[in-house]
Structure formats: C-alpha cells, structure tokens
Amino acid sequence: MTPLTRLKCISAGMMIFCFLLAGTVFAQKAAPQAKAAYTISGISLNQAADGLQLVVQGRTTPTYTMYELFEPLRIVLDIADARFLDSAAIPTNLPQGPVQQIKNISLTDQEPTIARLEIYLSDDPAYTIERKGNNIVVSFAKTMPLPPHLAQTIAETEQPPATVAVSASRPASLLQDIEIDTTNPAETRVIIKTDGPITDFQKAHLAKSEGRPARMYIDIANVALPGKMLQHTVGTALAKIRAAQRKSAVRIVFDSGLNELFPYEVENLPDGLLVKITEPAASLSPPLMADRLKQNPAQKIDPRQNKTKTPAAPVTPADSFAVAATAPVSVAPAVSMPAVTTSESIVPIFSTTKDEVKTVPTQPLHGATKTAAKKNSGATTAKAESFNVSGYEKQKITVDFFKIDLHNVFRLFGEISGQNIVVDEGVSGTLTLALNDIPWDFALDIVLNLKGLQKEERFNTIVIFPKDKNFQFPKVALDRTDTKEHQDKPDLVTATQQLKEHKEILEAKKLIQQGELAEKSGRYPQALSLYEAAFNSWPDNAQLANRISALCLVQLGMNAKAVHYAKAALTLEPANTEAALQAAIGSANMKKIEAAKAYFDLAIRAPRPSSEALTSYAAFAEEQQSYRGALTLLDKHNVLYGDTLDTLVSRARILDALGETTQALATYNAVLLSGYTVPEELQRFIRGRLTAAN
Known part of the structure; x- marks a missing residue:
C-alpha cells in the first residue's frame, strides 16, 4: 500500500468516527427531552x-x-x-x-x-x-379548605378574647359578615364587615354575556372566610352577592340585576368596605331642567300666528326686572315668597276658579292674522254641509283679528278671495274677532253685520259701504268696470296690496325666519343671536321672548338668560304660564329656591295647569324634601291628566321616603300593572323591592 492510499484510508476513518460521535451526542441531548x-x-x-x-x-x-x-x-x-x-x-x-x-x-x-x-x-x-x-x-x-396561616387565624378568633389590647390599625384578617341595606329605594348598600381595616383589595368587571349577568369582583388579600361560602339574594340593581375563598384571599362577586353593570362607589370603613350601588329608580325622577321641556318643545314662531293665553291672577315674583322702554310694562303685586327652610315649606297654590276662563287675544307675534285653509276630518262633515245649505261654499279660513283697522281687514279679504275690494270712505274703526275654520264669505258677512255695513258684488268686485248709504254699479257698459275713477281714492284696495308695517318689524321678521332655520339645523348659538337681534327690534313680542327662553333652557343650558327672557315674556303677559314654568326651572337649576317656588306657583295658577308644570313642580318639591307638597301636585296631575309612568314612580319613591311602606309597595305594584312599557331595569328594581319587603 502506497503512502497516498494509506492517507486516504485514515481520512475516511476519521470522517466516519466524527459522524458517529455527533450522532451519539445528539441522541444523548434528545433523549432526556423526550423522557x-x-x-x-x-x-x-x-x-x-x-x-x-x-x-x-x-x-x-x-x-x-x-x-x-x-x-x-x-x-x-x-x-x-x-x-x-x-x-x-x-x-x-x-x-x-x-x-x-x-x-x-x-x-x-x-x-x-x-x-x-x-x-x-x-x-x-x-x-x-x-x-x-x-x-x-x-x-x-362549596366548602373550601383554608391555607394553614388563615386557618390558624380563624382558630385564634374562636378562642376567648385575650386581655392584651389589639392595635386598631391591625389589618383585617377575617371576613365576619356581609350586610345588605335596601331601605333607601335610591340606593343599595353592601357593608363588608371584617375584623379590621382592609388595606389591600382589587376590583374587576365582567360584562354581561348570554346567560350570565354583568358582574363586579372585589378580591381582598390575606383575609379568611370562615366556614362555607357566603351568599345573599338581593333582588335590586344588585341581583345576588356571594363570597368564596381564593387561596389567601376572599373573592366577593356582585351580580348585576340590570342589563349592564350598575353604577357604584366603594368606600373604606374602619372595619371593612362600604359599596354603594345606585338604583335605576333614582335616575327616573322627573327632571327639573330642560329635559322636562324637551318633551314639549316650543312651537314654531309663525309670522301670522296669534297665540292666545289663559289669563290668571297677575303675579310677578319679587325679583322682577325692567325691560326696554318701548315695551308695555305691567307691574303686579309681588308674591310673598317664604324662605324654604323646612322640609315641608312648599305648599302648592292652585287657582280657585272652577270654570275655564275664556281666552283673550294677546298682541300678535307679527301684527297680522293667521289665515289658512284647513283639511278637516270626518268629524267636520256635518258643519261643512250646513255651510253649503246656507249658500256659503268658499274657501275656509281661520282668522284672528285684534284691534285691526277695518280697511286692513278688507284688504286681507281681498287677498284671500282674489277679488277687487272697494271700501267706502265712510267706513272706519277697528275690529277684534276670532273665527275658526269657516268659509271666507261667511266671515265677511259676520264682519259686515258687526260693523253695520253692507256689500254689493259684481264683476269680481265687492263694494263695501255703510247700511245707511246707497250704491249702484254703472248702468252703461256694465260689461266693463272702469276703475280709473277710483285710482285716486285712498279707500280702493286690491289683492296685490300688502299690509304696511314698521321697518323694524319687517327686519325682525327676517331675523326670526333666519333664526328658525338655524335652530332646525342645530346651530343653536347662531339662532340665539338672530332671535335676540329680532327682539331688540321688536321688544313687545312676548312669544319671541318665550321662544328665546326655551332655546336657552333646553338646548344651550343658559339658565340665567333663560330666566331673563322668561321674565320679559311675563312682563308683557303676566298670565303666561309657559314663561313662568321656564323661569321656575331656570331658577331651580341655579338653586334660587325662593324665586323658583314663586314662578312654579305662577305656572300652576291657571284653572287647568299644564302636565309639565305639575310634574316639574312635584320634582322640585321632592328635591327640597317637601314630600307632602309633592304628593299634592301629583294628586292634581292625576285628577287632570291621569297617572303616567313617571308620576307613579315618583309617588312610590316619595311614599318610601315618608316611611309609608305599605302605600309605596302598592304603588310600585301599580307600576307593573299599569300597562305602560316599564324599562327592564325598573322592573327588576320593583320586583326586588317587593321581594325584599315580603
């Protein structure tokens, strides 16, 4: 074997050894993990x-x-x-x-x-x-074992008390009891009683879900719960409460009886916690502020509408004010306003008049009359037929004249009828008259009879002259009525002529129309500016002053200005109960109790006080803890208008406050049986109240 071949064999052997070694190490690392x-x-x-x-x-x-x-x-x-x-x-x-x-x-x-x-x-x-x-x-x-150190704490509390004084600042270690107080219908109180102050607790919320109520949790650390879990069924805004041990803490769960979690506050006590839960009935109190008026907003300011008022005994609160010199001032004796110093100082003063007082026309808003063709229902069919039988078949109108010059009256008939009107120079005087939904030719005949006048009608022309005079149409060329001879006469009136008004009034009308548009679009500050500018030009317009007061009170929350313009309306119309109500609510909002009471008394002085005046005054009396006075007002409302959901709830709440539990429970039950749509939260509160009483 050559040296080169031997080197290759050694290299190959080393590579195999390293691979086997790496596999062994990987297996050794993986094996413990799997194990x-x-x-x-x-x-x-x-x-x-x-x-x-x-x-x-x-x-x-x-x-x-x-x-x-x-x-x-x-x-x-x-x-x-x-x-x-x-x-x-x-x-x-x-x-x-x-x-x-x-x-x-x-x-x-x-x-x-x-x-x-x-x-x-x-x-x-x-x-x-x-x-x-x-x-x-x-x-x-249900029964949970306690941690050893908490079990020892309980054992110590069961022993006879030691003679050694315990520091008052020692933190709580034992939950002794949970007390529920539902005596106040406006609030449910939960007293968590421990053997010392609670220094460490946490809160959490859980939203309502399907089959589960909204809940609030309080976890109190290092506190033991002896024995089994505590649980109470309450039945108010708080449906149920329970406490259970959580290791070294106690968890207290508050189940809401409402669609959402109830409003609440938590306060520390020397020996535990106080949880105050607001009941929904407390928020259903008849409002004293603008919410009451939002249900009946001020009517539209009609340039041709004359809004009548029911006169009552003139009463002006002591803090009356001066208006513009051009406005007619009506000063009445001041009301004696007793100081509200006791809980029953509010005694409503109603009118002693048995029959309704006839309405009297007041100063028209725009110095003119309201004319309109009315669409009648089937109830007016008989009246329409009677007019037809009598020969009156013209367009129906509603007119309301107040000391209007007769020439202006006949001009208006010319505009309505589309005919030429010629008035004799011997016709003079003024007219005060209100007619509703009658043919205009019948209305014209009434005016003629009242003023000793007569008419001749021919070729689309009506000539009006005194009964002691004679008039004859020209005998020649009767098919052509020559009106040139009358052009220089000041008593000739055509349908195209308009009523003349002062420049200031015309400008005020434009401002009022602009203000109405701004108000409809929700631009309330701009509407206020326009209305105020109009009132400066037209300071004897009581309806406009009343409208400004309502706008300030309802939409802008400007109580002081609302009272100011309500006073202006009252100065012009001392019997204006709507303005009196707005002044009363604004004064109440500003905590001017005596002024509010005087204005409320004026607001209910009419033979038939409005529903809003009675319920608002009742809410004010309840707020001042004048419960008997509030019940008197609610009784009056029941006689005139019957009970509403608000008045029933108010009555029950007041009876509860007076301690008349039996009557209060009967009234709460009447709410459920009234047929009104009762909010779910209120239903639960009432049922809980009835259950707690039983």
Missing part, C-alpha cells in the same frame, strides 16, 4: 362527594402554573414541557356544573413547549387546584 415531556392522556369530569372535579391525566409529574382571566371568566392552566396525545379527548358532557367549555391550545413557539387548558366558567365558584401524583385536579366545592 421529560408531560403527555396529557385524558381530561375527565367527575362528580365527587364534596363537589365537581376536573382531572387532567398525565404519565409523568407535571410542572404547571394557573391564573384567572375575565371577559370571559376562565381558569387558564399552563403545563410546561407538555403535549396532548391524539387520543386525548375533551369531555363531551359539557356544560356540567360551573364548567361550560374546555379548550386546549399548544404553544409550540415557546421553549419549552406549553400545553394550555382554558376552563370557561358560568359562575364564579370556589375551587382549588392541586397535583395528585401525575394528575392535576381542579376541585369545585
């Missing part, structure tokens, strides 16, 4: 004597960690260096007990590989996790 792997051979659910057990079965000793997650509530079990056998089956008998679902996830991207089990729960039961041989056992039981 250390935890193989999950099965998962089972078994009903044991002390509760439900979930068993994770393995072939070697497991290494694991566990923790809880919310949204949804689940136990997460991470097993290190583990894998699932293909034959490992998730239990099919689910849900069972608190276990709703089990998911297995392999985290192969981690070193070592992790096998994750997620155990989804329907409730929040007490449980323990422990290793038994090669298995991991999750036990769900």
Whole structure:
C-alpha cells in the first residue's frame, strides 16, 4: 500500500468516527427531552362527594402554573414541557356544573413547549387546584379548605378574647359578615364587615354575556372566610352577592340585576368596605331642567300666528326686572315668597276658579292674522254641509283679528278671495274677532253685520259701504268696470296690496325666519343671536321672548338668560304660564329656591295647569324634601291628566321616603300593572323591592 492510499484510508476513518460521535451526542441531548415531556392522556369530569372535579391525566409529574382571566371568566392552566396525545379527548358532557367549555391550545413557539387548558366558567365558584401524583385536579366545592396561616387565624378568633389590647390599625384578617341595606329605594348598600381595616383589595368587571349577568369582583388579600361560602339574594340593581375563598384571599362577586353593570362607589370603613350601588329608580325622577321641556318643545314662531293665553291672577315674583322702554310694562303685586327652610315649606297654590276662563287675544307675534285653509276630518262633515245649505261654499279660513283697522281687514279679504275690494270712505274703526275654520264669505258677512255695513258684488268686485248709504254699479257698459275713477281714492284696495308695517318689524321678521332655520339645523348659538337681534327690534313680542327662553333652557343650558327672557315674556303677559314654568326651572337649576317656588306657583295658577308644570313642580318639591307638597301636585296631575309612568314612580319613591311602606309597595305594584312599557331595569328594581319587603 502506497503512502497516498494509506492517507486516504485514515481520512475516511476519521470522517466516519466524527459522524458517529455527533450522532451519539445528539441522541444523548434528545433523549432526556423526550423522557421529560408531560403527555396529557385524558381530561375527565367527575362528580365527587364534596363537589365537581376536573382531572387532567398525565404519565409523568407535571410542572404547571394557573391564573384567572375575565371577559370571559376562565381558569387558564399552563403545563410546561407538555403535549396532548391524539387520543386525548375533551369531555363531551359539557356544560356540567360551573364548567361550560374546555379548550386546549399548544404553544409550540415557546421553549419549552406549553400545553394550555382554558376552563370557561358560568359562575364564579370556589375551587382549588392541586397535583395528585401525575394528575392535576381542579376541585369545585362549596366548602373550601383554608391555607394553614388563615386557618390558624380563624382558630385564634374562636378562642376567648385575650386581655392584651389589639392595635386598631391591625389589618383585617377575617371576613365576619356581609350586610345588605335596601331601605333607601335610591340606593343599595353592601357593608363588608371584617375584623379590621382592609388595606389591600382589587376590583374587576365582567360584562354581561348570554346567560350570565354583568358582574363586579372585589378580591381582598390575606383575609379568611370562615366556614362555607357566603351568599345573599338581593333582588335590586344588585341581583345576588356571594363570597368564596381564593387561596389567601376572599373573592366577593356582585351580580348585576340590570342589563349592564350598575353604577357604584366603594368606600373604606374602619372595619371593612362600604359599596354603594345606585338604583335605576333614582335616575327616573322627573327632571327639573330642560329635559322636562324637551318633551314639549316650543312651537314654531309663525309670522301670522296669534297665540292666545289663559289669563290668571297677575303675579310677578319679587325679583322682577325692567325691560326696554318701548315695551308695555305691567307691574303686579309681588308674591310673598317664604324662605324654604323646612322640609315641608312648599305648599302648592292652585287657582280657585272652577270654570275655564275664556281666552283673550294677546298682541300678535307679527301684527297680522293667521289665515289658512284647513283639511278637516270626518268629524267636520256635518258643519261643512250646513255651510253649503246656507249658500256659503268658499274657501275656509281661520282668522284672528285684534284691534285691526277695518280697511286692513278688507284688504286681507281681498287677498284671500282674489277679488277687487272697494271700501267706502265712510267706513272706519277697528275690529277684534276670532273665527275658526269657516268659509271666507261667511266671515265677511259676520264682519259686515258687526260693523253695520253692507256689500254689493259684481264683476269680481265687492263694494263695501255703510247700511245707511246707497250704491249702484254703472248702468252703461256694465260689461266693463272702469276703475280709473277710483285710482285716486285712498279707500280702493286690491289683492296685490300688502299690509304696511314698521321697518323694524319687517327686519325682525327676517331675523326670526333666519333664526328658525338655524335652530332646525342645530346651530343653536347662531339662532340665539338672530332671535335676540329680532327682539331688540321688536321688544313687545312676548312669544319671541318665550321662544328665546326655551332655546336657552333646553338646548344651550343658559339658565340665567333663560330666566331673563322668561321674565320679559311675563312682563308683557303676566298670565303666561309657559314663561313662568321656564323661569321656575331656570331658577331651580341655579338653586334660587325662593324665586323658583314663586314662578312654579305662577305656572300652576291657571284653572287647568299644564302636565309639565305639575310634574316639574312635584320634582322640585321632592328635591327640597317637601314630600307632602309633592304628593299634592301629583294628586292634581292625576285628577287632570291621569297617572303616567313617571308620576307613579315618583309617588312610590316619595311614599318610601315618608316611611309609608305599605302605600309605596302598592304603588310600585301599580307600576307593573299599569300597562305602560316599564324599562327592564325598573322592573327588576320593583320586583326586588317587593321581594325584599315580603
């Protein structure tokens, strides 16, 4: 063998040796890993004597960690260096007990590989996790063993008290009791009583899901729960509460009785925690602010509309104010406003008038009349037929004249009829008249009869003159009416002529129309500026002042300005109960109690107070703890309008506050039987209230 051949053999042998050596090392490294792997051979659910057990079965000793997650509530079990056998089956008998679902996830991207089990729960039961041989056992039981140091704590508390003084600042170590207070219908109180102050606790929330209520959790660290799990059924916004041991902590679960988690506050006490839960009925109190007016927004400002008011005894609150010099000022005796210093200082003052007072036309918004053809329902058929029988078949109109010059009245009839109107120079005077939904020719005859006038009609021309005068149409060329001779007469009026108005009023009308457009599009500050500019040009327009007040109160929350313009409307129209209500609500919002009471008294002074005035005043009286006065107002509302959902709930709440439990419960029950659509939260509150009382 040559030296070269010998060298090749040696090289080949060395390469084979290295390959075998590398394979041996790799095998030695891989073998321990395969040997250390935890193989999950099965998962089972078994009903044991002390509760439900979930068993994770393995072939070697497991290494694991566990923790809880919310949204949804689940136990997460991470097993290190583990894998699932293909034959490992998730239990099919689910849900069972608190276990709703089990998911297995392999985290192969981690070193070592992790096998994750997620155990989804329907409730929040007490449980323990422990290793038994090669298995991991999750036990769900009613009675849970305590950690040794907490068990020792309980044993010490059961011994006779020692003579050694205990420091008051010693942290709590034992949950003694959970007390529920539902005496206040606006609030449920939960007192978590411990043997000392709670220094370490955490909160968590869980949203509502299918079949599971919204929940709030409080975990109190280093506190023991003696005996079995505490549980209370409450039936208010808090449906149920329970406490269970969690290793060295106690978990308290609050189940919401609402569609969502209830509003709550947590306060520390020297011997525990106070949880205050707001009941939905507290938020259903009739509002004092603009929400009350949003249900009945101010009417559209019609340039031709004259809004009538029901006069009442003129009452002006003591803090009246001066308006522009051009506005007519009506000063009435001031109301004596007693200071609200006691809980029953509000005594509603109603009108003593038995019959409805006839409405009297007030200053028109635009100094003109409202004319419109109305579409009538079948209820007006008989009236229409009676007009036809009488020979009146013209277009129907609604007119409202207030001290209008007769010449302007006849001009308006010319516009309506489309005919030429000629008025004799002997016709003079003014007219105040309101007619609704009648033919215009019938309305014209009424005016003529009232004023001692007569008419002659021919060739699309109506001539109006006094009854003691005569008029004859020309006998020659009757087919041509020569109107040139009348052109220089000031009493000739045609349908194209318009009512003359002051320049300021015309400008104000334009501003009002622009303001209405801005208000409709939600540009409320701009609408306010336009309305205020219009009011400066037209300071005796009470309806405009009322509209500005409503806009400030409802949309802008400007209470002071709302009261200012409401006062302006009241100065122009002392019996304007709508303006009085707005002034009352604005004053109440600003905590001007005496002024609010005076304005509320004015708002209900009409023989038939509005529903809004009565319910708003009742809410104000309740807020001032004048419960009897509030009930008086609700009684008046019931007589005039009947009970609403709001008034029934308010009455029940007030009776509860007065301690008249029997009547309160009867009223709560009436809410459920009323036929109104009762919100689900309110239904649960009422049923819980009735259950708690029984």
